Amino acid sequence: MVFEYILKQNGLDPQKDMNIDQSIDFGSTAAAFSGGQGDFTVEFEPSATALEKEGAGYVVASCGVDSGYVPYTAYSAKKSFIEKNPEIIQGFVNAMQKGMDYVNSHTAEEIAKIIKPQFKENDLDTITTIVKRYKDQDTWKDNLVFEKDSFELLQDILDSAGELKARVDYSNLVVTDYAENAKK
Incomplete structure (x- = not known):
């Protein structure tokens, strides 16, 4: 969907101008x-x-660079769980922020060595190449706040692909309080 969205943004019709x-x-x-x-x-x-x-x-090319910041990963929880367990949610978000801080303050080589055990099928050089590419592309934000612009872009992509029946209001679906606290 992201690839087709990028094509459309550049004046190409994925159904008519090419064979995908x-x-x-x-x-x-x-x-x-x-x-x-x-x-x-x-x-x-x-x-x-x-x-x-x-x-x-x-x-x-990078679809991530060419599309704009698309939130590929978002964590969801029931409203009732969030309300009953704010300390668990904040602890989880704090831990994720700590990871973001680490990748944004260390070299590709340092990051690759740390994450290597999670990617046993890849050698250290491959992991380092991937991490360097992500760092060069500015893939990782400095915080976890799910911004309204990114939420709207995600809906634009889904809508462009014909996968969205109705748009959802950002304030009705996204809670940023925990991410805002974690970035402090």
């Missing part, structure tokens, strides 16, 4: 591409870096 094969299982797109299917592919990491290391392709 959406029949391939997402986990198999890199293999299909390296096997000769298609001229371009949209990949998450570590697949993009693996294609480069194999000499099968090159990263030519």
